[in-house]
Amino acid sequence: MLTLYPVMLGAFLSALHAPFAAAETPEQILAEASPFVVSVDMVDANGKLLGQGSGVVMGTGRVITTCDVARKGKNGQVRRAGTAFKAVLQYVQADNLCHLNVPHLQSPPIARGTAKKLRIDQRVYAVGAPGKKQGQKEQRGGKPILSKGHISRLRPYRGSQYILSSAAISSAFSGGGLFDSDGELIGILSPQRVEGENLAFVLPVDWIEEPPHETKGPKGANEPQQVRAGSARKNNNGLDWLNRSLALEKKADWRALLKLSQQEVKRDPSNAVAWFSAGVAFTNLKQYNEAVDAYREAIRNQAEYGAAWHNLGVAYANLKDYDDAIQSYEDALRIQPDNAEVWYDLGNTYRERKQYPYAIHAYRQSLGINPENSRAWYNLGITYDDLKLYDESAEAYQETVRIQPENADAWYNLGLAYAMLEERGKMRDIYQALRKLDPARAELYFNTYILP
Structure with missing residues (x-):
C-alpha cells in the first residue's frame, strides 16, 4: 500500500519541480527516423506488384514490416533514399509482424524504446514511406512522411501494451514506425479499417523478436521460416477482437x-x-x-x-x-507511479472527503508529471479556495487560463480570488476577459465585486 503523508501547506508553496527534458521537434524526429523507414513492395514470381507499404530497418540486412504487407508475396524490394534493395520474406512472427531479409542493406541498429510505459495522451509520431503505385513507371514518393498524434487507447497484451494512436495515416504507412518524443521506436504501424473507420493501431516494439538463423540448404534460402505461423493465426484472432473493442470504445x-x-x-x-x-x-x-x-x-x-x-x-x-x-x-x-491521471483522480477523491492537504499533494504530484493538465490546476485552485489560501488559488487559476483561455469558470474563480485579495486592477482585467466569454457572468462579477 502506498502511504501518503500529510504535508504542511507551506511546503507546497515552496516545492520545486524537476525540469523536464526538452522533447525533440517533429522535424528532428523525421530527420533521425528517415534513414530507418523504407518503402516496401512485394511481388509474385513474375514481378507483379502484390503488396505495398512501409518498413523499419532494425539493423544491417533486417527490415520489419506488417504481414498485411509482406505476406502478399515472398519476394520484393525495399527502397531507401532512392536506392532499391532486393528483399525476401524471412520469418512470419505472431501478431502481424513479418521479417524481411535484405542482404545488401547496411544500417546501424535503430534506437528502440518500449511501449510498456506509454500513457494516454502521450505525444507520438508516425513515420511511413509510401512507395510507387502500381502502373507508375518511375518511383514517386518513397520519401518518409511524418504524421503527429497522441496515444488515444492502450491495452496490455502479450507482455506489453497494444496501441491505438490518433495519428492520421493511410494503409501505405503499414509497417512504418511509431516514435516517441525522444525519437525512439516504440511500435510498428498497423492501420486497419474497423467498424467503418480507418484506425491507426500500433504493434508494440517489445513484440519484435530476433529472427531464427536461416535454414541451410536450397529450400531454406528462399522460404520464410513459418515456425510460428499457427501461433500467428491464433494471436491475430486476438488482435481482431482487440481492434474491434477499441473501435467501439472510440465510437x-x-x-x-x-x-x-x-x-x-x-x-x-x-x-x-x-x-x-x-x-x-x-x-x-x-x-x-x-x-x-x-x-x-x-x-x-x-x-x-x-x-x-x-x-x-x-x-x-x-x-x-x-x-x-x-x-x-x-x-x-x-x-x-508516474501516471498523472491516477494522481489526479486520487486528488479528487481526497477533495470529496475534505482531506485538503492530501488532495493538494496528489494534484501537485499529477502536475509534476503533466504540468499542462488544466483540470488538475483548476481543481487545485478550488482546493486552495476551500482553505481560503487565495494567493495560491490565484496562481492555480492563472495556470488554468494559460492552458485553457476559453475557460470562463476559471476566469471567474480567478476574479473571486483577486477580489478576496483586493487586487482591484487585476479585477478589472478579469471583467474584460469575462465580457468576451460570458457576458452575463461578467456583469454579475462587475456588479458584485467591482462596483462600490
Whole structure:
C-alpha cells in the first residue's frame, strides 16, 4: 500500500519541480527516423506488384514490416533514399509482424524504446514511406512522411501494451514506425479499417523478436521460416477482437462494446482485457456496481493491471465508496507511479472527503508529471479556495487560463480570488476577459465585486 503523508501547506508553496527534458521537434524526429523507414513492395514470381507499404530497418540486412504487407508475396524490394534493395520474406512472427531479409542493406541498429510505459495522451509520431503505385513507371514518393498524434487507447497484451494512436495515416504507412518524443521506436504501424473507420493501431516494439538463423540448404534460402505461423493465426484472432473493442470504445458505442466483451469472457473467462472492456462499458452506462465486478475480475486474472486498478477506483468513487477508491488508486500507483491521471483522480477523491492537504499533494504530484493538465490546476485552485489560501488559488487559476483561455469558470474563480485579495486592477482585467466569454457572468462579477 502506498502511504501518503500529510504535508504542511507551506511546503507546497515552496516545492520545486524537476525540469523536464526538452522533447525533440517533429522535424528532428523525421530527420533521425528517415534513414530507418523504407518503402516496401512485394511481388509474385513474375514481378507483379502484390503488396505495398512501409518498413523499419532494425539493423544491417533486417527490415520489419506488417504481414498485411509482406505476406502478399515472398519476394520484393525495399527502397531507401532512392536506392532499391532486393528483399525476401524471412520469418512470419505472431501478431502481424513479418521479417524481411535484405542482404545488401547496411544500417546501424535503430534506437528502440518500449511501449510498456506509454500513457494516454502521450505525444507520438508516425513515420511511413509510401512507395510507387502500381502502373507508375518511375518511383514517386518513397520519401518518409511524418504524421503527429497522441496515444488515444492502450491495452496490455502479450507482455506489453497494444496501441491505438490518433495519428492520421493511410494503409501505405503499414509497417512504418511509431516514435516517441525522444525519437525512439516504440511500435510498428498497423492501420486497419474497423467498424467503418480507418484506425491507426500500433504493434508494440517489445513484440519484435530476433529472427531464427536461416535454414541451410536450397529450400531454406528462399522460404520464410513459418515456425510460428499457427501461433500467428491464433494471436491475430486476438488482435481482431482487440481492434474491434477499441473501435467501439472510440465510437462510444457502449452497448455494443458490452455485448462484444461479454461474448469474449464467455469464450475465455481468463481474458483480463475483455473483463476490463466490459468494465469500461458498464462505467459509461453508469452501471457502477457491475463495473466494479468486471474490473475485479480483470484484476483477478491479471493482478498487475494498472489501468484496471485505476478504473476500479473511479467506479468506487462514483459509488461514493471513497475508502475503496483510495485503496484502488494506491494500488494503481504502486504499479504506475508516474501516471498523472491516477494522481489526479486520487486528488479528487481526497477533495470529496475534505482531506485538503492530501488532495493538494496528489494534484501537485499529477502536475509534476503533466504540468499542462488544466483540470488538475483548476481543481487545485478550488482546493486552495476551500482553505481560503487565495494567493495560491490565484496562481492555480492563472495556470488554468494559460492552458485553457476559453475557460470562463476559471476566469471567474480567478476574479473571486483577486477580489478576496483586493487586487482591484487585476479585477478589472478579469471583467474584460469575462465580457468576451460570458457576458452575463461578467456583469454579475462587475456588479458584485467591482462596483462600490
